[in-house]
Every structure is written in C-alpha cells, then in structure tokens.
Amino acid sequence: MPVQLEGSCHCGAVRFTVESHTPVPYQLCVCSICRKVGGVGGSINLGAKAETLRITQGEEHTRVYNAVLNRDTPRQKIASSERHFCVRCAAMLWAYDDTWPELIHPFASAIDSPPLEPPEQMVVVETNSKPDYVRLPEGQKKVYKIYGRDSIEDWHKKHGKYVP
Secondary structure: EEEEEEEEOOOOOOOOEEEEEOOOOEEEEEEHHHHHHHOOEEEEEEEHHHHHHHHEEOOOEEEEEOOOOOOOOOOOOOOOOOEEOOOOOEEEEEEEEEOOOOOEEEEEEHHEEOOOOOOOOEEEEEOOOOOOOOOOOOOEEEEEOOOOOOHHHHHHHHHHOOOO
16 A cells, blocks of 8 residues: 655645655755755655645645746756645645656655655766755765666665555
8 A cells, every 4th residue: 555645845834645656765856957946955756646646735825836948048948847836935845747647746855754764875866967066965876967767666666665
C-alpha cells in the first residue's frame, strides 16, 4: 500500500495529502528553475499518484507558476509543468505536468509526515546550469550534467524502496 504523505506550506495556510509509491528524497535538481523557485540549493521532488492529491486546507491560497525555459535566449518558452505554491509564504508545494497526468511531484521540502527516509546516495541532476557557488550535498552522490537514466519509479525499484 502506498505511503500517505502529509504536507503544508511554511505559513500553514495550505495543507495537503497525497499517496506515494516513491517516497525517498534521493534526487536533487540544481537547474536554474529549481534554484530560483526552491532556494539556492535546488529542489527535491517525490513521485505520487495525481488522483490521490487532496488539498485539506487553503486551496484558495494556491497559485501556479509555469517556469520560463531557456530564458533570455532565442529558444525561450513557457514550460508545460505547473509548480503549485502558496501565495502567502511562496513555499513550493508540488509540480504537475499534463504530459504525465497520472503523476504529481510533491516537493520534499513541503512534506511534514511521515519522516522521509534519507537515501544512502544522492543523485544530483542538471549540474550543467549550476553556478560555482552552489555546493553539492555532502556524502555519497552521483552527479549528472542533465539527468540520469532512471525515472523516480525506476530508481525506487532498483534500490528496493518502491512501496507497492
């Protein structure tokens, strides 16, 4: 049975639950979008079943940001992914993309319970856009200029962390 994650924004105006088969926060993205909307260190997204998302408080305080891809270049465009956040405190809550309508990606930073299991080894992605001042996490890690081969689900299955 999937893990029920309970999450909230920083100010507590928005609260939600979602079910996840892939609850280990193993992959840190340090792309310019994740660094600018999630903080200097980047963002960690979990995987969850979109149909299980329940906003239990404060839906009226949520808004959507569609990031700008390839900003300030001739290839600039608006991303199809939606980053949901609280308008009161600006905390990022979850990401969603119509490309994969069955999935939703809660930000690990928004999860209050249960405690998330730390991975033995982090995966750090999108380092091709990381400035030198951004430090990578301590400990064991695999680092990719873009993305590794494994999806969030594949990684969990490969490491015995997938929750059926």
